[in-house]
Each structure stands twice: as C-alpha cells, then as structure tokens.
Amino acid sequence: MTENAALQQHMDELGLTQGELVRKLNDWLVEHGHAGTVSDRTVRYWKTGKTRWPHTRQRAALCALFRRPIEDLGFIRPDAHPSRTTPEQDDVNRRTFMASTAAALTAPAVASRTMVGSSDVQTVRRELDRINALDDQRGGNQTLEEAALGAARRALGLQRSAAGQRVRSRLFALASDLTATAAWTALDSRQFGRAEQHLERALTLAGKGGDKATELRVWNSMSMLAYQRKNYADALAAGQAALRVGITRRDPMYASLAHARTAIGHAALGDRQAALRSLGYAGDALTKTASDEPRPSWIAFYGPAELQSLTAIAQDLLGRHAESEGASHQALAMLHPHFRRNRALVTARLALAQLHQGEIEAGCASAERVFTLMGDSPLPARMRSLIGDFHRDLFTTAPDVSTAKAWGDRYRTEWS
Template identity: 55%
Template sequence: MAALTALDQARGGHAALERAALAGAAEAVGLQRNAVSQTVRQRLLSVAAHYTASAAWSCIDGRQLDRARVHLGEALRMAGMAQDSTAQLRVWNSTAMLAHQRHEYGESVAASQAAQATTAARRNPLCSSLAHARTAIGHASRGDRQPALRSLGHAEAALTKADPTTPRPAWISFYGPAELAALTAIVRELLGEPAHAEAASHQALALLSVRLRRNRSMTTVRLAAAQLRQGEVEQACETTGAAFKLMAGDPLPGRLRTMLGDFHRTLFTVAPSAHAAREWADQYRTRWSTA
C-alpha cells in the first residue's frame, strides 16, 4: 500500500494503480473470510478499506468520477465493519473531493464535516487539520467567505498541535504545512483573491517535497492561474511550463489536464490576441489535451 501511495505521489492516478489497489483489497477480503478471530477479521477489513480508498483516489485523480463513487461506497462500508475511524476519515475526505469535482458543493461540505466528526479527527490534530482544510474549500466553493476563512483558521491551529515525529500512515504523508498552503491557495482562488492565492502557492512550492511530483505540478498550475487573473500573462504562461517539465515522462493525470484546460480557456478570455497566449497554445495544447 505504501508503494502504491508513492507511485500516486510521483505519477498521479491511473488505471494500473486502480487495478493493483483493488487486487490488494480482494486479497484482504478473501483472507478475512477464514480469519480465526474477530480482531483479525476487522484488521483485514481495515486493510481492504484502505486499498479500496486508494483505488477510489486513483479514479478521482484520473477524473473517472463514477467509478470513484462506487469504490468510495464500498470503502466506507468496509471501514464501518472494521470500526476503523482513520479509514472512515480517509473516505470522507475523498468523498468531499469527489463532490467538489462534480460541483456538488453542499455535499462536499457535508462530507468534510463528517470527516471532522470521526474519532480519528477528534483524537489526531493532523487528521483534524486536513478535515477542516477540506471544509474550507467546500465553503469557498459556495462563496461563503467567513466560514471558509474560519475553517482555514481551525486547520492552521490544529496543524500546530500535530507532532511531526509521530509515525503516520502512508496515505496522509502528503499533508503538512506545504499541503495546507496549497489548499489555502485553492480557498483564496475560489474566493476571488488571486494575490493571496499566488502568495500561498509560492509558499507551498517552497515547502513541498520534490517527491510529490504531481502535487508540485498542480500547485504550479494554480500559481499560474493566479498570475493570469492579475494580468501577468507572459509570467503565467512561463510558469505552466514548469508543470509540464515536472511530469515529463509520464501521462498527465486527469485532474492536472483539467486544470490546464481551465488555464487555457482563461488565457484566451483574458488575452486572446497576446503573442504569449498563441505561443503557449502552439507549444502545449497537444500535450495537455491528449496526454
């Protein structure tokens, strides 16, 4: 499972990762049928829930949203039988992301608040911080500025209480000050504050590990979008070039392609006749639309 997480962080979600995760889940479910005790059965169901959540996440990242929803439902069912609140939090976190991608913002807020209510979030400040940050994005998507900023404040406060030396599961290894800065950039972008979004993206890139190649690429495109919304057309076009370089050698994950498509549309809305815009389209359009 840790190896699959590392693959996701470097390359992003893809079909082979989904298949491998589902195979792991099936093996764990098969083993639990012959387990000699309830404790062992629950632990194996917990493993299966996490594997299935990994498959769901791969689909979310690859923009295979209907398949993601099916996997999340199964992962939540197994997490409940396993009585694993960390797995439940993980599923609710992904459900909030899926709802956001489907523009179901009320459901996104409800899912992130369900993550906040899990035992894992109540006991672990790192998990609590992630759940509050996801709630902030849900509020911002609905244009609710004060609730969004309040949730961000809760996320920041919780993160200061998290002990960075405490061992954590591989799936949440991505989360920390860098990722919170990246999520803050999303909130600020959704609230129509591109200067704040740009600053938060710069902060995230300064802190993000080089191994989180997909996350760095997406934050880079978010930085470019913030620059573009402030009229910095040439700078924005140059910034996106770094995102393509980061993912060189691998197909672009679906979420990243979607972000680049949004950038392209905004670019030709803001500066349809700019030389930099035409040059960007000539250089990158084929890659982001077909990768």
C-alpha cells in the same frame, strides 16, 4: 516455573486472544471426534508454565492450529516416567499424536484457516504503501486503480481465513484503505462514477474494520468528488462529515485536513468569512500535530505544504488571487520533492492565480513548468482539466497576446 513466551508470541502472530484460542482448539477437538477439554485455565497454565506438556490430543490440536511442532510453541517434553506409563503406552500415545497431527496438517480447511496472521497483514500493508508511493509520483491511472482493488480483494480473502478478530479487523481496515486508494486514483483520472462506487464500498469496509482514519479519508475524497462535480453544497457537507469522525478529536492532523477541506466547500459557495475561519482552524490544528505519531501512508501527503496548497485553492475561489499566489509559492517552497504530482498540481494552481491577476507571461511560464515536472509521465486527467482551465482563461483574458498564442500552439496537443 518459567512462563511460556513462545506460545504467547505465536498467539500474537495470529491475533488470537486467550478466549479465541480456547474456542478454536475445542472446535478442532470436536471436529476430530474428541471432547472439547481446553478451558481458560488450561491455556493459563500453559502460558505460565504450570503445565509444560499438554495432553496428547491437545498437543495435536495446538500443532494443527499453529502449524508448528509442539516444541516450537514453548512446550517441553518431560523425562520418561516409567511409573506413570509403560513403553507400550508411550508408543500408543506417540502414534495417536502423530496420526492426529498428520491428519490435521493435510486438511485443506485447517491449513487455509491457520496460516493468516500478522505477517500476512504486513505483506498487504507493504503493497498498499507501494501503490501510494507510485500515486505520489505519477498520479492516478487505471493500472494503479486495478492494482489497489486486486490487493483489497486479497485482503478480504485473507480475512476469511484469519485466526483472530484482531487480524480480521486489520485486514478489513486494509481492504478499506486499498479501496479508498482505488477511489482516489479514479478521482484523479476523473472517472467519477467509479470513484463514487469505490468510496461507498470503502466506507462499508472501514466500518467493519473500525478504521476511523480511512473513514475520514473517504469523506475527504467524497468532498473532493463533489467539488469536482461542481456540487458545492455536497462538498461542504462531506467535509463537515469528516470533521465529525472521532479520530479528529484524537489526532489534530486529521482535524486540520478536515477543516481545510471544509474551507474549500465554504469558499466554493462564496462564504468568505466561514472559509477563512476554517483555514484558521486548520492552521491551528496543524501546529498541535505530533510528527512522530504512527499514521497510515495515505496521509503522508498532508502537512504545512498541502495546507498552503488547499489555502491557495480556497483563496482563488474567493477572488483573492494575490493571496492564492502567495500560498502557492509557500506550498512549493515546503513541498517534499517526492510528491512530484502534487508539485505539478500546485504549479498549475500558481499559473491560474498569476493569470487571474493579469500576469500573462508569469502564468504561461508556470504552466510550462507543469509539463517539465511531470517529465515523461502522462498528465493525470485531473491535472489535464486544470491546465484546460488555464488554457480557457488565458484566451478569455488575453486572446491576442503573443505569449498566450505561443503557449497555446506549443502545449495544446500535449495537455489535451
């Protein structure tokens, strides 16, 4: 007796458990005027090879559900047994089977319901990865935001046609991740109202998909949103909510990110001791991170370089400008060239830290490099805002210095 590996493979493709397969086959049989004759034992016999050729109506249901010829599902047509059936009976059985299968394959409801499986999930995931890669290079913009929302809608549409609960959960999780990506691009564009709407939607979808990684991502983005709105108490609360998501206990990389975001909330509120303590927790957690752990593409940005970048922000907020400059230099030394937008942001932060120490020429030179790094790509609104902060602080600190005037004359139009 040989196990039917092909049937199990096709069940896995559609994310079907044995119980779900039983229910769907019986639903099909009832819809087509037959009794639901499939049981757990029936499927177990098929999978173990004890039953190698299902009953005619069951074969029709299997073909309709999987949209495959019965032989592709690992079943083997038996040799003719004249003593059991007559040629006329065989002809009747074949005609009944072919008619039932043809009717099933032409029914739109069945076709849409049975086509969604793991390959469809992978297609949506590749779209998510492509959008995240573009964001890493160019930063947030409305085109990327709309692309992410469109892909999220497609994932939800597929979810309604998914065969099994596992596939549905994965599609909910992808829709959540894509909606969070849309929120992130809106946040990078400083479209705070849209970002907030997307984040609330992403949090709901993450719950439906049981996706703790995206749930943490949403809280991280909510903390950033509150910080940019200068609502520092909410920024801290959202960072602490990220720390309470269960995935931080299973994977120290997520814990490190949540601690770093919480540190910025403490620093913005002027709590130096708590901020430095959170940065220490973030560093300790990062040292425990396994680099080969499978994770979603959105968190690819986070590592030692990003932790130093967030450290630079916290230190500057605390008035520790030399430490902020040092952290920015470390971040730039470690940052992968692929993350062009992040490199430009860190460079802008470096310019601010240098300026806040009275290093006018060094600050202007660093700010100039921001435009070189971004090349022909327009500066995302969040980066323009940061350069705007530099411009304001520059003319507050040194309004009469020739270097400051030259920088302002050269770049005022470009960044604004």
